[in-house]
Amino acid sequence: MKVTIADVAKRAQVSKTTVSRILNGNYAHASEETIRKVLQAVEELNYSPNALAKGLKSMRTHVIGLVLSNLKNPFWTTVLEGLEDTCRDLGYHLMICNSNEDPDMEEKYLKDLRDRQVDGIILHPTCKNPKLYERLAEQRYPFVFINRRMPDIRVSSVVVDNIKGGFIAVNHLIRYGRRKVAICMYRNEFVSTWKDRLEGYKKAMLANGMTEDDFIMIELEQHADNQQEAIMRQLKKRPEIDAIFSTNNMITLEVIGAARELGLSMPEQLALVSYDETVWAKYLDPPVTTIRQPGYKMGQTAVQTLVDRILSGGDEEPTVVMLEPELIVRASCGAMSFHIS
Amino acid sequence: MKVTIADVAKRAQVSKTTVSRILNGNYAHASEETIRKVLQAVEELNYSPNALAKGLKSMRTHVIGLVLSNLKNPFWTTVLEGLEDTCRDLGYHLMICNSNEDPDMEEKYLKDLRDRQVDGIILHPTCKNPKLYERLAEQRYPFVFINRRMPDIRVSSVVVDNIKGGFIAVNHLIRYGRRKVAICMYRNEFVSTWKDRLEGYKKAMLANGMTEDDFIMIELEQHADNQQEAIMRQLKKRPEIDAIFSTNNMITLEVIGAARELGLSMPEQLALVSYDETVWAKYLDPPVTTIRQPGYKMGQTAVQTLVDRILSGGDEEPTVVMLEPELIVRASCGAMSFHIS
DNA sequence: TTGAAAGCGCTAACAA
DNA sequence: TTGTTAGCGCTTTCAA
Numbered sequence A, B: 001m002k003v004t005i006a007d008v009a010k011r012a013q014v015s016k017t018t019v020s021r022i023l024n025g026n027y028a029h030a031s032e033e034t035i036r037k038v039l040q041a042v043e044e045l046n047y048s049p050n051a052l053a054k055g056l057k058s059m060r061t062h063v064i065g066l067v068l069s070n071l072k073n074p075f076w077t078t079v080l081e082g083l084e085d086t087c088r089d090l091g092y093h094l095m096i097c098n099s100n101e102d103p104d105m106e107e108k109y110l111k112d113l114r115d116r117q118v119d120g121i122i123l124h125p126t127c128k129n130p131k132l133y134e135r136l137a138e139q140r141y142p143f144v145f146i147n148r149r150m151p152d153i154r155v156s157s158v159v160v161d162n163i164k165g166g167f168i169a170v171n172h173l174i175r176y177g178r179r180k181v182a183i184c185m186y187r188n189e190f191v192s193t194w195k196d197r198l199e200g201y202k203k204a205m206l207a208n209g210m211t212e213d214d215f216i217m218i219e220l221e222q223h224a225d226n227q228q229e230a231i232m233r234q235l236k237k238r239p240e241i242d243a244i245f246s247t248n249n250m251i252t253l254e255v256i257g258a259a260r261e262l263g264l265s266m267p268e269q270l271a272l273v274s275y276d277e278t279v280w281a282k283y284l285d286p287p288v289t290t291i292r293q294p295g296y297k298m299g300q301t302a303v304q305t306l307v308d309r310i311l312s313g314g315d316e317e318p319t320v321v322m323l324e325p326e327l328i329v330r331a332s333c334g335a336m337s338f339h340i341s
Numbered sequence C: 001t002t003g004a005a006a007g008c009g010c011t012a013a014c015a016a
Numbered sequence D: 001t002t003g004t005t006a007g008c009g010c011t012t013t014c015a016a
Helices: A007-014 A016-024 A032-045 A051-058 A074-090 A102-113 A130-138 A161-176 A190-208 A227-237 A248-262 A295-312 B005-012 B016-024 B032-047 B049-058 B075-091 B103-115 B128-139 B161-176 B192-207 B228-237 B251-262 B295-310
Strands: A061-070 A093-098 A120-121 A142-144 A156-161 A179-188 A217-222 A243-246 A270-276 A291-293 A320-321 A327-328 B063-068 B092-098 B120-123 B143-146 B156-160 B182-188 B215-220 B243-246 B270-277 B287-294 B319-322 B327-329
Touching: A007 A016, A007 A032, A032 B092, A051 B049, A061 A074, A061 A102, A061 A270, A061 B243, A074 B075, A093 A102, A093 A179, A093 A291, A093 B075, A093 B192, A102 A120, A102 A130, A102 A291, A130 A142, A156 A295, A156 B016, A156 B295, A161 A179, A161 A190, A161 A243, A161 A270, A161 A291, A161 B049, A179 A248, A179 B182, A190 A227, A217 B016, A227 A248, A243 B049, A248 A327, A270 B287, A291 B270, A295 A320, A295 B327, B005 B016, B016 B032, B049 B327, B063 B075, B063 B103, B063 B295, B075 B092, B075 B128, B120 B192, B120 B295, B143 B295, B156 B161, B156 B243, B156 B295, B161 B182, B161 B243, B161 B270, B161 B327, B182 B192, B182 B251, B192 B287, B228 B251, B295 B319
Parallel strands: A061 A093, A061 A120, A120 A142, A142 A156, A156 A320, A179 A217, A179 A243, A243 A270, A270 A291, B063 B092, B063 B120, B120 B143, B143 B156, B156 B319, B182 B215, B182 B243, B243 B270, B270 B287
Antiparallel strands: A093 B092, A291 A327, B287 B327
16 A cells, blocks of 8 residues: 555665665765666655654654744734745745643643654744743754744744834824824733834834823723723723824724724824734725734744754854834825825 | 653663553553653653654654645634634644645645645645546545535535525625626636635526626636726726625725725615625725625534544545525625615 | 665554 | 564665
8 A cells, every 4th residue: 555665675676775865865876777767666656755754763854833822813824924935945844833822722832843843943922931931942942933022031033123113103193293192002911012012102202202191001901892992981081182003903993993983083083003014904994004014024034044043953042033114104194184284 | 862762661660662551541451650650750851752753653643734725815814723723622733835726836735745644634725636636535545625615526525605605695785675786706717616606696696586687797817906997997887786796805895995986885876795704894984794604613624524534544425514604794785774665 | 886774762463 | 460572664874
C-alpha cells in the first residue's frame, strides 16, 4: 500500500542511502545512470517521502506554530495572509491555534506545539503568562511576539507603533479644529496596544497645548453587548465632546450607531478617527478616517524574523521591529469640509 | 538536553514500555507504586513526548490539514473558528494552507499535507482539479469538501443550501412589492455557490409569476477594481430596476456605493438583500438585510464529519450535509417601511 | 561513487 | 504486572 524509500531503492537497484541523497540533492557525485534510475523509480511508484520520519531523524519539521487570540477581527486575516504567504515562500507550513485570550489555552497550545516539534512559534501573547514567556526565552526556543510587546521580556517582536498611531489620529483631529477629543477604548490592564494608543492620545493632546484635565476617556467592557448605550451615556453626559478617537474598528461601529441614535451629525457635531482600516470603512456614512496598520507586512516580517532565528541557531540578540501606521483621510474626521474661519 | 522516554524509564527504574503505557492510559493493571514513580520522574524531568516519533509509530498524527482559498472574506473567519474549536475539542491540530483559488497551489498543498501524514484534509475546492479530487476519493483518503460541492465526485461535503438562500432573498424582495429584481454576481463558471444562488434567484422569480424575460443579471469580474462603475452603468441602462439581490458582501458595498453616487434612495428607489451577514451590515446606511450562513456550524460539522471518517477507517458512503441559510431583515429591503397600498 | 548499519523517540507484539 | 525486542521511514556516519 504505502510506498517507502526502501521500495524505491529496491526497484532502482540501489541502496536507501543513495535514494535519500539523490532526493535531497546533497549528492554532487552521483552517476547520471544512478540518478536516472532513482528518479524513474520514484516516478513509477509515485513515491513521496514521509515528513514525519524525516523530521524525527533530522530534528527539523519545517513547521511553524502560530498562536493567535482573535480571528474575528479582520485585521488578523490580513496578518494571517502575510504569515501564510511568507511561510510558503520559505518552505514552511503553519500550524494554527487560537488562545482566545485565555492564558491556560495559550499555555496548553505552546506546549502542544513544542511536543509536535515545530521549528519555532509565532505568538500573539495574551500577556497573562509572563513567567511562561520568560522561560521560553531562556530556553532559547525560537519564537517571536507579534502585535503586542512585553518590554520586560527578551523576545524578538514585530509590532506596529501604536503610540505613533494614536498620536497621528488625535493630532489630526486637533489640527482640524477639534478641542474636546475623547478616546474610546476597551478597559484592559495587560495589553500594550491599548496602553500605547492611549499614550499617543495623551501625547497629542499635551503637544497641542492641552492639559491632563482635557483628557476624556470613555472606557468600554470588551465583551459587554450594550456598548452603544455606554457610549451614548457618555456623549450625553459630556455634550462638549466634538471628536472621538476610536481605538478599534468594532468600537467605531458602535460610535457611529450611537451618534446616529442621538441625532449627532458627523463630522459636523462629532468628528471621528478610527483605528484599523477595513474594507467597509469607506462605505460607512460618513466614510471613516482610519489608521491603517500594515498587517500583511507584520505577518511577513514575523515569519522572516523567526526563520532567521531558526536557521542561525538562535544565538543573537532579540530584535524588535516596529512598523509604521498610516492615516487614511476620509470624511468622518471633518478635514475634507474644514475651512479656516 | 532533550529528555526522552528512555530518561524517564531510567529514572523511574522501569522499562520504556511501562512509561509509555502509563502515559497513554491504556494500562489497567499497573501498581500504584509504579504509576507514582513514573509520574514523579516525568514531573522531575519535565518530560513531554515527541509527537513526531509517536506519529511515526502509530501512523496517526492527530493533525488535520486545511486548504482554504480566501481568507479575506470574514465569512471564512467564522468558519475557521468553528474548525479550530472543534479540532481542539476532538484533540486535533490544524495545519492551514491557502490555495488562493490557484489549482496548482491546491495540488501542491494537498500533496504536502499528505507527505506530512495529516490524518485527513478539509478542502475548500477551487473546483479546477476534478481529476485530482477523484483520485483522492478513490484512494479513500479521508477528506471532506467544505462550502462548495461537486456533485460528480463521491466525497463527503458540508455546504450551505445556496439555492434556498437565493430563493429566500429574492422571494422576500418580491413579496414586498418589487418586480424588477436584478441579481448582482461574479462571473464564474466553476463554483457551485454562485451557480446555486443564481438558481435560487431564478426559482423565486418564476415561482412569483415572472418569466425568463424578467431575469436581470449584472455580472462582475471578481478581481476588477471598477466594480462600482460597472454597477452604475447597469443601473443607468436599466432604470426600471427596483431591487438588487447581491450575492456577496463585497458586492454589497459596491452596490451601496453605486446607489449613493447615483443619488438613488434606499430602499425606496432601490431595495437590497445581500448574501453574508457581517459585523458591519447593520451599521451601513441603510442597514442591510442579509442572508446569514452558519459558518461556525459549517466548520464544526466539517471537522466532525472528517474525524468520524478517520476513526471509522473510511468505508462508509460519503455524506452530504446541507446547512440552512437564514434571512436577517433590516431596512435595506424595504420590508420595514412597506405598506399595503 | 555507493552501501551497511545505526539510530531519531516512540509503541506494540510477545514473553515472562 | 512488567520487560524485551522489533520496527515505523528516514538520514547519516563510517567504511568500502
